[in-house]
Amino acid sequence: MHLADRSLFARAAPAGSLVIDLGLRLTLLDLLLRPVGDWALRPLILGLAAVALLRPRWLHQPLLWLALAGLTGARVMLDWPLADNHAYLLSYWCLAVSLALMSRDAHKPLAFNGRVLVGLVFLFACVWKFVGSDNYLDGTFFQVTLLTDPRFEGFSQVAGGLDAQTYQALSEFVGLHRDAVPPLDGSGVELPQRFVWLTWAATGWNLFINAALAIAFLWPPGRGPGHLRHALLLIYCTITYAVATVDGFGWLLLAMGAAQCSVEQRRTRLAYVAVFILIIFYREVPWAESVFLPLLAGPVVN
């Protein structure tokens, strides 16, 4: 590819003909559905995303995507060190799109970046889960997180078999501590067995799927585990974002996966769209609290 063939200011080609369009559009939808940035950056990011989505000629404009990369990168720097991981990934991805659109064949570099960036994300996640954390492998991380993070309250009760009272009591126990005072022997709490099994299952599943994704996406495409990458990513997003409501991250991963699809992979592209929409439902329908918990509680007798 030659940078000279397309410059930042080149007239954008009509959209719709490039196989990467789905990936680009899903990225823009992510920006619109999960706005990012403070009061100064957000209107600019939203405006650029809306324009690119609505005006096909702007969808392939490298300068627009470079501006998005700059604005999302500025957001990370202004939020330092508080920005979530996917804030960084969003900026890298917008940069990848901009650079790809400057090349002769945008699909090849964009598909490459989609694959390698996703692979590296899960590689570093594996480094932390397998080696960097001293409380992940033994299940302590999920035991504490499911009891202290309010986003998991419904899931903990439904899947962990905890009634509201037990959940409240356990949550209060793990929420109290005294600094500089070591815990007394035997001062711990007995966790219900089903809840413990849930945390082990969550730990084992996440170790497996993170490693599988890292391997599949960093393996040379079209060979060995590389064949499984789309299926693994779709399964990961379907399951993970039903529980962990970090929808922006899920949408971004799906956009990056979709950008790797060839024209022939029609069903795979449809699957990415379907899971993208599924995550919208996950966000809007509190399925654990509103559907499963009332079902498990049974009818109310007056």
Added chain:
Amino acid sequence: MRALIGRIAASACYWLPATLLVAVASNQLRLVETASLSPWSGGGFGMFSSIDSPGHRHLHAFVLNDDIRREVAWPRDMKETVLRATTLPTPQRLAALATELARLESGGPIRWDAIELQVWTVDYQPDGLSPSGRLVVKERFDLAPR
């Protein structure tokens, strides 16, 4: 040489984004080791892998003189400043926070000689989840005499 630079620039669409990711993530690993950065932060993809999240960290601040040691309560509008300082408790960030807290405590009848900041996180015993605080960083800053 110019041809080489041209080839590197032309191939940037392949290597630049991934190189940025690896550089930032590697730097995050370094900061966790050397500057007590929370593993959840810094672009290293350590979220949901460790209990040591910014939400589990908290700050204790004490003003001191020869006779008295008193804990400082800070106003709500300092919440984000405190969060940034506890997430990445470098000496510079803690010094800036100490300056702000000292200003809140100045002007009263008691003359304070120093302010001490302690950043804590919470550990849990694997068997029984008994929580206990663990000191991450402690720094003392002398205050200028009035």
